Amino acid sequence: MKRISLLFIAMALLALLTGAMFGVLAGIQYIFPEFLKETMAFNKMRPFHVSTVVGWIILCATGGIYYYLQEELNTTLYSSRLLKMHFIVFVVCAIAVYISFATGKMGGREYMEYFPLITLPILIGWILFGINYFKTTLKQIQNWPVYLWMWGTGIVFMTYHFTEAHFWLIPYFRENFIKDFAVQWKSYGSFVGSWNMLVYGTSVFLMAKVKGNESVARGKKAFFFYFLGLFNLMLGWAHHSYIVPTVPWIRYLAYGVSMTEWIIFFSILRDWKKMLSADEKLKNNLSYQFLVSTEFWVCINLFIALLISIPYINYYTHGTHITVLHSMGTTIGINTSILLASVIFIVNRAMPQVTEQFKKQILSGFWILNISLFVFLCSLLWSGIKRSIWMYFSENPVPFGSMQEDLQSVMYVFLLSGLGILTGLLFVAFPLLKRGILPLTKK
């Protein structure tokens, strides 16, 4: 059944490269509005990009969890049939989502633009995953390390918030615009928090394995940060919508809860110093290098997240590219780096000759990816500042179209750095997929 876990990861890597390619095409449309306008205008291109990269994160995290349960934690999966069904359901859903976009049969809700009926099989997939996960781990592993808690929480909350994101189908929510809007963004905020549980759980697991030291996954500190993260997942979402006129207590609470993340920020800053002074053997480990870069992006992104969670600052950044900066920094710099570290770990364990053979290429890709991402985020920061000035500090604001034209030069940097990200990802992911994961599925 290792094969199916690896097929999840193979599909994920394919999604990563395809999703990044859609991202570049969408970037071209920012500069050349007529590009592919007749066949795939931006209102279709963006969902292709967003859904495919979300697919990458979820499939890779899922495949990794199934794989680690069997290969590293030495459990016997409760049901291999459920695993197969889960994989088939997700493959069918992926095809259905693409057909939905290509034919324009949209659900049209941000991040979940596909035809709403596809929600049902996706939900079934999550339930199958949950049953298999808990039936396997509860019986066979006593005294769970924190990553098992994180994965379990991630699965349960993903299922819940994914359902919640579709409450708009119920008239009680839909008839009340602000309620519907609030619940929509509540579910998205917590949905992202849930997949972060899956990804960060993977990060803790990898760190424990790479260092050969389980203490990072146990003890009071590990659990304190897990519970703090969960607390934020549950209650912190409203910092995304301070400006939406919901009842004030929801926003007050989100402000207070979000500020608790400063504790996480300072702790990461302290630990990162320790990581940099690790011994040479660790520094040469490819997975470890990706994890160290992740910590760098966590610091930057968490700092930005904390700043824009202060309503005073959020007032000026909300509705600008600075929000995109934060989400791109998180999904590429943090989630993607952790998941690539996970794929490298798996390939390295099973076929160390492959990671050795492609080490130079993967390292080149690592630097291309990280440098391009830095430039990419700077272009978004610059665009965000310009947009904010246009919104709040222009006495006689120029029309929207003129403001967009004014951003053209920054958009070229945005596009070129996006191309750099795609190149870096190709350097890293392609050999891992072709020479590592795919051959492993045939063993």
Add this chain to the structure above:
Amino acid sequence: MSPNPNPNPNIKGNRLVITLLVCMFIIYNIFVYIGAQPKEMPIMSEKAIKGQQLYQDHNCTACHQLYGLGGYLGPDLTNVISATGKGEMYVKSFLNSGVKSMPKFNFTEEEKEAIVEYLSEVDKTGYFPNYEAEKKPNGWVKIKTKHK
């Protein structure tokens, strides 16, 4: 699984914390689902809901924002109906025009009316950007609302 080198002695404590968090989450959700929207805001009309469906069917959110949430290729539409120099006719004239990145849609007059109705009702819920918001020294921002 291999023997645990550093057993976590606080299993019961962890279970208690997660139980408390989940209970709090359930109560919180009930409050949000019931009371997120100020009571004074009216419910949307059937026509506006039809307009919202059209907005979603054509995935307008990919480019446009409401309350600053959505895509950034097009302008925010929260107050497009009440904005000086814009309004119903302005929106209608754009819908089938296919200018710049915007696809050339084929909305009927009835569909255009429904979309305008949806945007009008969104407009009545509040402001974005909220120029008259009060900024407090503790970092809080009190937004100006259209309902008490």
